[in-house]
Amino acid sequence: MAETETPPTLPQSGEPGTIAVDVGVPKGDVTYHPDQSGAPPKLRVSHLSVTYIDRKGNRTEAVRDVSFDVLDKPDSGEIVVFLGPSGCGKSTILKAVAGLLPPTEGEVLVDGKLVTDVGRDRGMVFQAYTSFGWLTVRENVEYGLKLQGVKKSERRKISDQILKSVGLADFADRYPKDLSGGMKQRVAIARTLVNNPRVVLMDEPFGALDPQTRWGMQSLLLEISRAENNTILFVTHDVSEAVYLGDTIYVLSQRPARILHQVDVPAFPVRDIALKSAPEFRAVEKQLLDLIYAPSKS
Ligand SMILES: Nc1ncnc2c1ncn2[C@@H]1O[C@H](COP(=O)(O)OP(=O)(O)OP(=O)(O)O)[C@@H](O)[C@H]1O
Ligand SMILES: [Mg+2]
Structure with a gap:
């Protein structure tokens, strides 16, 4: 993940009022060894557990033994959705996959390589808007490229293209404060995608948007993922959003998050607003709601 994507407010161990992370036992060898005959999964999360510990020693177990693979599908984008209650x-x-938090147990591998830090192969769109207020929309989008030493003319070409695809071409020279919530979030998405990460991590990116803007953003995301063949991990607690966007949905438990169910969403021939009221869409929504509210499962 590019350095620019690190949120300025990320808690650091020992900072007043913030929480340190219990790193657990230092890890030795990578336990995943790719099969000689086949490519490793694009993303492997293996027995991931994370426990936070505050300065008084209070422990919060946030994630317990989560494992999943996302295979490399070069010809199609893949959206994996995590659906779970608030605080689970x-x-x-997502932060562990981004390399922002060291796992207490388990490991994360991208293309078979152990994640130990943030890296350019992963880009994260955070739950809160994270544009730089002192930079214009275009400067925000080009920031990561500039850090990589991409020439000005090339940066301009790339940012023109991405700003057009997120519908912000006319706002390139404006500052984030002049934009609506949905537009700010599009800047954050463009800033992440411009670095062309292998894995895009999106943490409830549309949570604060009104329904109409949200639908527009969902459609935009589907277009982008198809065009760019990205692997996207998308977090939401909205069942309809999960079905609309997801190829695979993991239903999580209450905290500590564990994977309770995997739902493979049928390949709907067209994903548009009309699909949301179609019986086949409603059927998957119902399946999810039944799983979520099944008393014995949560
Ligand atoms: N830096 C931290 N220090 C201590 N505890 C934390 C920290 N970050 C999260 N937690 C705790 O870990 C648990 C899981 O938090 P997390 O932010 O992952 O939940 P979430 O599912 O993303 O919630 P939401 O849907 O509200 O965004 C919560 O109980 C939270 O209080
Ligand atoms: Mg969250």
């Missing part, structure tokens, strides 16, 4: 540990899973 969704953001924690």
